[in-house]
Amino acid sequence: xxxxxxxxRPDVPGVGDDALQRCADEPIAVPGAIQPHGALLAVTEPxxxxxxxxxxxxxxxxxxxxxxxxxxxxxxxxxxxxxxxxLAELDPLRVTVAGAELDLVVHRADGLLxxxxxxxxxxxxxxxxWHRRLPRVLQRLSAAGTLEExxxxxxxxxxxxxxxxxxxxxxxxPEWNGxxxxxxxxxxxxxxxxxxxxxxxxxxxxxxxxxxNWLRLIPDATYRPVPLEPAANPVTGRPLDLSxxxxxSVSPVHLEYLANxxxxxxxxxxxxxxGRLWGLIACHSYxxxxxxxxxxxxxAEFLGRTASLLLHTTVEAGDQGRVVAVAQRxxxxxxxxxxxxxxxxxxxxxxxxxxxxxxxxxxxxxRLDGRLHLLGSTPPADRVPGLVAALLTQGRSATDAxxxxxxxxxxxxxxxxxxxxxxxxxxRGDFLAWFRPETPRExxxxxxxxxxxxxxxxxxPRLSPRRSFTAWRETVRGTATPWREHEVAxxxxxxxxxxxxxxxxxxxxxxxxxxxxxxxxxxxxPEVPGVALAARYRPSAADVVGGDWYDLVxxxxxxxxxxxxxxxxxxxxxxxxxxxxxxxxxAHLLRDRGPAAALQGLGEVIAALLPGELAxxxxxxxxxxxxxxxxxxAGHLPVLHATVDGVRxxxxxxxxxxxxxxxxDYAETRLRLAGPDRLLLYSDGLxxxxxxxxxxxxxxxxxxxxxxxxxxxLLDDVLAALDPPDTDDVTLVGxxxxx
Amino acid sequence: MQFDVERATVLGRPALxxxxxxxxxxxxxxxxxxxxxxxxxxxxLVVDLTGTTFMDSSGARQLAxxxxxxxxxxxxxxxxxxxxxxxxxxxxxxxxxxxxxxxVESPSLTDDEVGP
Numbered sequence: 085x086x087x088x089x090x091x092x093r094p095d096v097p098g099v100g101d102d103a104l105q106r107c108a109d110e111p112i113a114v115p116g117a118i119q120p121h122g123a124l125l126a127v128t129e130p131x132x133x134x135x136x137x138x139x140x141x142x143x144x145x146x147x148x149x150x151x152x153x154x155x156x157x158x159x160x161x162x163x164x165x166x167x168x169x170x171l172a173e174l175d176p177l178r179v180t181v182a183g184a185e186l187d188l189v190v191h192r193a194d195g196l197l198x199x200x201x202x203x204x205x206x207x208x209x210x211x212x213x214w215h216r217r218l219p220r221v222l223q224r225l226s227a228a229g230t231l232e233e234x235x236x237x238x239x240x241x242x243x244x245x246x247x248x249x250x251x252x253x254x255x256x257x258p259e260w261n262g263x264x265x266x267x268x269x270x271x272x273x274x275x276x277x278x279x280x281x282x283x284x285x286x287x288x289x290x291x292x293x294x295x296x297n298w299l300r301l302i303p304d305a306t307y308r309p310v311p312l313e314p315a316a317n318p319v320t321g322r323p324l325d326l327s328x329x330x331x332x333s334v335s336p337v338h339l340e341y342l343a344n345x346x347x348x349x350x351x352x353x354x355x356x357x358x359g360r361l362w363g364l365i366a367c368h369s370y371x372x373x374x375x376x377x378x379x380x381x382x383x384a385e386f387l388g389r390t391a392s393l394l395l396h397t398t399v400e401a402g403d404q405g406r407v408v409a410v411a412q413r414x415x416x417x418x419x420x421x422x423x424x425x426x427x428x429x430x431x432x433x434x435x436x437x438x439x440x441x442x443x444x445x446x447x448x449x450x451r452l453d454g455r456l457h458l459l460g461s462t463p464p465a466d467r468v469p470g471l472v473a474a475l476l477t478q479g480r481s482a483t484d485a486x487x488x489x490x491x492x493x494x495x496x497x498x499x500x501x502x503x504x505x506x507x508x509x510x511x512r513g514d515f516l517a518w519f520r521p522e523t524p525r526e527x528x529x530x531x532x533x534x535x536x537x538x539x540x541x542x543x544x545p546r547l548s549p550r551r552s553f554t555a556w557r558e559t560v561r562g563t564a565t566p567w568r569e570h571e572v573a574x575x576x577x578x579x580x581x582x583x584x585x586x587x588x589x590x591x592x593x594x595x596x597x598x599x600x601x602x603x604x605x606x607x608x609x610p611e612v613p614g615v616a617l618a619a620r621y622r623p624s625a626a627d628v629v630g631g632d633w634y635d636l637v638x639x640x641x642x643x644x645x646x647x648x649x650x651x652x653x654x655x656x657x658x659x660x661x662x663x664x665x666x667x668x669x670x671a672h673l674l675r676d677r678g679p680a681a682a683l684q685g686l687g688e689v690i691a692a693l694l695p696g697e698l699a700x701x702x703x704x705x706x707x708x709x710x711x712x713x714x715x716x717x718a719g720h721l722p723v724l725h726a727t728v729d730g731v732r733x734x735x736x737x738x739x740x741x742x743x744x745x746x747x748x749d750y751a752e753t754r755l756r757l758a759g760p761d762r763l764l765l766y767s768d769g770l771x772x773x774x775x776x777x778x779x780x781x782x783x784x785x786x787x788x789x790x791x792x793x794x795x796x797x798l799l800d801d802v803l804a805a806l807d808p809p810d811t812d813d814v815t816l817v818g819x820x821x822x823x
Numbered sequence: 824m825q826f827d828v829e830r831a832t833v834l835g836r837p838a839l840x841x842x843x844x845x846x847x848x849x850x851x852x853x854x855x856x857x858x859x860x861x862x863x864x865x866x867x868l869v870v871d872l873t874g875t876t877f878m879d880s881s882g883a884r885q886l887a888x889x890x891x892x893x894x895x896x897x898x899x900x901x902x903x904x905x906x907x908x909x910x911x912x913x914x915x916x917x918x919x920x921x922x923x924x925x926x927v928e929s930p931s932l933t934d935d936e937v938g939p
Binding site: 738778 | 827
């Protein structure tokens with residue numbers, strides 16, 4: 085067994101474990117045998133006496149004791165001359181043995197000169213025309229602007245050169261999983277483009293060999309290995325090192341693998357990027373044995389080496405192109421936002437490009453002002469905010485394995501294995517997010533005669549591409565294509581832009597809302613003979629305008645209408661609704677048909693003009709002369725009536741909040757306001773505390789109001805006693821009679 | 824308290840369980856969840872407020888909108904808000920939300936669901 089680097093193998097129960105293990109243990113550099121399409125003679129120097137040999141009798145028709153026994157004197161002289169210089173200059177030496185032409189290639193290993201003899205007869209020749217086209221081929225490779233173009237040209241030209249049925253370019257990822265990134269094939273073959281293979285398919289010791297030995301050929305995968313004689317190299321006492329031999333016999337596991345794919349002949353050329361194995365050009369023949377000539381193989385290796393040199397710059401150029409494209413779309417989105425600054429969500433989702441086009445992703449989510457917009461393929465709307473919040477809570481912007489980071493997200497792997505999220509505004513839970521699905525792609529294996537479903541033999545499970553794909557899928561389950569640095573940066577830049585413009589907008593909104601609110605509050609309370617009035621409005625500390633309003637409207641009948649209302653929501657939208665309701669209610673009050681009729685009219689206004697809004701309001705109408713009061717209440721907190729005998733909350737005269745029903749008949753309740761009595765109307769900001777039950781707060785309110793006093797003093801006492809939280813606006817109106 | 828809307832099934836019907844404080848900040852999340860459920864065109868939908876600890880007028884407004892939307896879509900809606908959940912029930916009663924929103928003590932069985 086050869087000591088090798090540990091190979092990370094996919095932990096896939098029942099999928100080729102034994103076969104992979106056998107493969108990983110295979111001493112591939114010293115197989116002790118060669119393939120039968122040539123002969124190997126390892127000789128000493130300078131006498132060229134044969135020490136180890138294989139296949140000589142079949143290929144050369146003799147078992148020579150020395151190279152002088154088989155080479156014509158002239159060929160022998162050329163060989164000796166070549167040995168004095170760079171051996172690479174020698175290959176191949178065209179020689180004639182027993183009337184047959186052979187290509188002789190040589191290298192040194194284990195202190196011996198290893199000579200390999202390959203007959204020209206039976207080899208396929210691309211012919212001179214291909215070699216004449218070489219300059220154009222090279223030009224095509226170097227002109228490729230992207231990796232896709234480079235690898236596609238490489239696959240096409242290597243196939244044109246070598247005549248294999250299928251030529252694939254296979255790329256390793258950082259974990260040594262492989263993907264077919266380009267392919268040229270016979271039209272009737274099933275495409276393998278996009279197929280993935282787990283790292284274990286090409287063991288570490290094979291990859292180490294491929295990084296130095298650029299080309300491997302198996303002309304006939306059904307061959308019988310020809311053993312080296314003697315098995316041990318007399319010079320070292322160990323089997324001869326064949327790692328640089330072109331005839332090296334390959335692992336039986338590899339031959340099984342090829343057989344399972346229906347591959348009869350195979351060749352592979354390494355692609356090496358700055359010293360690291362980047363990928364392979366893998367060539368298959370299905371129709372029968374296939375052996376490109378030595379010259380054509382050298383040309384194929386040359387194309388592989390040329391492409392290898394181009395990889396780095398082409399990848400960089402492609403990356404550069406992608407970076408530029410992302411920046412371009414970012415600029416277009418920012419421009420769209422600038423055109424419609426008050427509809428940012430529309431700018432990001434309704435035009436061209438959308439936020440989904442910013443970077444390569446399958447889905448995107450935009451949450452602005454609390455509204456979620458989804459584009460493309462995403463998890464369900466109710467899952468998206470939670471997933472984004474969970475990612476951001478971990479202090480991360482992006483993950484390509486969300487299910488690993490958040491086990492609760494495992495069920496959305498099909499849409500959200502990859503999540504890139506950036507916060508917008510930082511307060512209301514607004515964000516931008518992009519989604520990428522789990523990487524595995526469905527591949528149709530049906531109808532491929534070369535890939536039986538399972539391959540079980542007496543020797544145990546065998547490898548097959550389908551099993552490889554399954555095995556690879558297990559290794560990458562739940563992971564997506566990683567997010568690139570420039571993509572994350574573009575997302576962050578777009579979010580920062582949105583945050584900044586949202587802040588500007590919010591400042592502007594607050595100013596507008598505050599201005600609007602001021603118009604809702606009375607400059608001065610009306611002077612009504614016989615009535616003492618007081619009002620308080622305290623805005624929330626958040627500096628956000630709420631939906632409270634109050635009003636005092638002297639009516640034609642001489643009565644006084646006292647109003648306190650509250651629109652759900654806050655900010656500019658609520659302030660605008662509040663303004664409309666206040667004026668609509670005034671109009672209805674002035675018809676002087678009583679508080680219930682006015683509230684009914686206001687309900688109709690909401691149903692007709694402001695559907696979806698919800699408001700509460702209470703209206704009290706006082707006859708200053710008699711002290712008679714009529715009260716109607718639309719879902720608002722009860723009016724407080726303080727008398728010398730005690731304090732009570734008016735439970736009668738109630739109806740549903742405004743906006744619930746299109747038509748309501750509100751009830752009225754009546755009371756008599758005696759001399760020292762006080763009425764108090766208030767908004768929920770006075771009594772609502774999240775940590776104290778509402779009934780307790782109402783009890784406290786009644787206790788505070790029991791002291792009585794002038795309306796002004798009463799309001800101050802109540803505010804001091806209840807100390808309402810400053811998270812909501814607080815409104816109070818108090819009144820009493822002065823006669 | 825953390826706000827959370829969870830998809831669930833109640834008596835075989837699609838349901839949304841609302842936990843935490845349903846207010847102006849969280850109401851849009853309930854809206855998103857309802858939107859997602861209604862997009863699947865269910866026959867009925869249950870919104871369960873048993874675990875809701877607080878509701879403000881914006882939360883109530885959201886329930887009203889949901890009720891209108893469900894009625895327009897022909898979806899049979901039930902909003903579960905037991906009397907035992909006093910803080911939320913008080914708001915429901917104060918606004919008389921039942922005028923529009925079908926508030927129930929517990930999810931009701933329909934004929935279809937009564938098995939043999």
